[in-house]
Amino acid sequence: MGKIRTLRGFRDILGEDIEKFRRIENVSRRYLELLGFTEIATPVLESTDLFIRSIGDATDIVEKEMFTFADLGGDSLTLRPEATAGIVRAYLQSGMYAKERISKLFTIGPMFRHERPQKGRFRQFHQVDVEVFGSNDPFVDAELLWMITLLLEDLGVKKYIMEVNSVGCKLCREGFRAMLVSYFETRKDRLCEDCLRRLDRNPLRIFDCKNLQCIEVSSGSPLLSDHLCTGCQDHFHGFLAYMDDFRIPVVVNKRLVRGLDYYTRTVFEITSDELGAQKAFTAGGRYDNLVEEMGGPETPAIGLAIGMERLALLVGNGELPRKPVCFFAYLGEKAKDYLAPMAKAFIDQGLSIRYSYEGKSLKSQMRYADSLGAGFVLILGDEEISKNVIIVRNMKNKDQFELPLDPPGIAVELRQRFH
RNA sequence: GUGGGUGUAGCGCAAUGGUUAGAGCGUCAGGCUGUGGACCUGGAGGUUGGGGGUUCGAAACCCCUCACCCACCCCA
Numbered sequence: 001m002g003k004i005r006t007l008r009g010f011r012d013i014l015g016e017d018i019e020k021f022r023r024i025e026n027v028s029r030r031y032l033e034l035l036g037f038t039e040i041a042t043p044v045l046e047s048t049d050l051f052i053r054s055i056g057d058a059t060d061i062v063e064k065e066m067f068t069f070a071d072l073g074g075d076s077l078t079l080r081p082e083a084t085a086g087i088v089r090a091y092l093q094s095g096m097y098a099k100e101r102i103s104k105l106f107t108i109g110p111m112f113r114h115e116r117p118q119k120g121r122f123r124q125f126h127q128v129d130v131e132v133f134g135s136n137d138p139f140v141d142a143e144l145l146w147m148i149t150l151l152l153e154d155l156g157v158k159k160y161i162m163e164v165n166s167v168g169c170k171l172c173r174e175g176f177r178a179m180l181v182s183y184f185e186t187r188k189d190r191l192c193e194d195c196l197r198r199l200d201r202n203p204l205r206i207f208d209c210k211n212l213q214c215i216e217v218s219s220g221s222p223l224l225s226d227h228l229c230t231g232c233q234d235h236f237h238g239f240l241a242y243m244d245d246f247r248i249p250v251v252v253n254k255r256l257v258r259g260l261d262y263y264t265r266t267v268f269e270i271t272s273d274e275l276g277a278q279k280a281f282t283a284g285g286r287y288d289n290l291v292e293e294m295g296g297p298e299t300p301a302i303g304l305a306i307g308m309e310r311l312a313l314l315v316g317n318g319e320l321p322r323k324p325v326c327f328f329a330y331l332g333e334k335a336k337d338y339l340a341p342m343a344k345a346f347i348d349q350g351l352s353i354r355y356s357y358e359g360k361s362l363k364s365q366m367r368y369a370d371s372l373g374a375g376f377v378l379i380l381g382d383e384e385i386s387k388n389v390i391i392v393r394n395m396k397n398k399d400q401f402e403l404p405l406d407p408p409g410i411a412v413e414l415r416q417r418f419h
Numbered sequence: 420g421u422g423g424g425u426g427u428a429g430c431g432c433a434a435u436g437g438u439u440a441g442a443g444c445g446u447c448a449g450g451c452u453g454u455g456g457a458c459c460u461g462g463a464g465g466u467u468g469g470g471g472g473u474u475c476g477a478a479a480c481c482c483c484u485c486a487c488c489c490a491c492c493c494c495a
Contacts, residue, residue, distance in 0.1 A: 060493050307495030362453045370455035
């Protein structure tokens, strides 16, 4: 086909989809603002270094999934594959860390990853991204998940599972990593190709493998949760206790790991069986070292991202009550001279008005009015003009009556009928 | 990057290798001059994704290519 289409993995969002997006956005904003979060919008395009440093140079995202290119000056630029890096940069760049103890931020917008598209996965996708800087208290972790439950409840999403785990801090993870490597080293022959690669890259990710044999091998492996340092253990138990205070059921999945390097301690994933293979529609976790690693002061933080495309798959179409629409049907050039005055008068009154541009037959205009769901049709032809009146037809009960041909007066009259 | 599936009208679909590729929905027009939905009639709308091959004859069979979907991978 010679027609120009959207790029692979990119799509137009329209109709029901955009309504759902707007609902997700509105509901998110409502709860975020109630809980003291403020909005931040960071650029979609950033220096490539930012993502390499924050996400980790050995991750798949950085290795092969970024939209990266050189700008005219030769600098390497990248379309953001996730939001946290940019927000951390902004947090530091604006000196926010020196202005307030706790920063609660959110952003809503597009992210880009050069992946093969499939159900719930696109090259441009949208996230509601939430970050809290400045506290390592596990209550924050619980508060974030609680907020998600509020939001999901409001959107009518009921079937989902919250899985949580702790991946420990830098210290306990290093020790555990060595233990894990030695465990798998002796069982190398039974791991799939991908897991062999993971073994020296990021052995924790072997837990994510869907290969049956790998699952079998890793089912006997030591678990990080059994080897957390005391601090991390306390933190995780504190988190679980607060979740209990909120009366939110969670599933502790000791094999839950994340693909980004910066996560520490609490990690979580919210999944639904109705989504296909990409079943996580919200995920995140703590990143207590990232701010410091990015050149800022020691600042514990936690964040999460809601995948809007995926959540939209779970949100029913909320039917918006259709506003009554007035339709102006005119017959002939003389009547069309009233189009501008009528339009102005109705918009002045805050009333929605529609009309055809070409005029055409009355039947045609009536059909059009009906297809738009018009509550009233105003009919104006030579006869009415000579009598200085306009016909108002109520489309529901087919009543018709006349009003004086005075656009502002007509608009006021109809406005009263709507209230 | 790797596999599998699917590409026919705006949309969702039909058509044993055999006339001029069809119907539905939508759209436009008409149904005694200016009145909507239902109903009736008619019109417009196709390079059968694209290219090549086999054949007397291809939407169909073969090859290549592109796109979309699903899965691997990865992740929201």
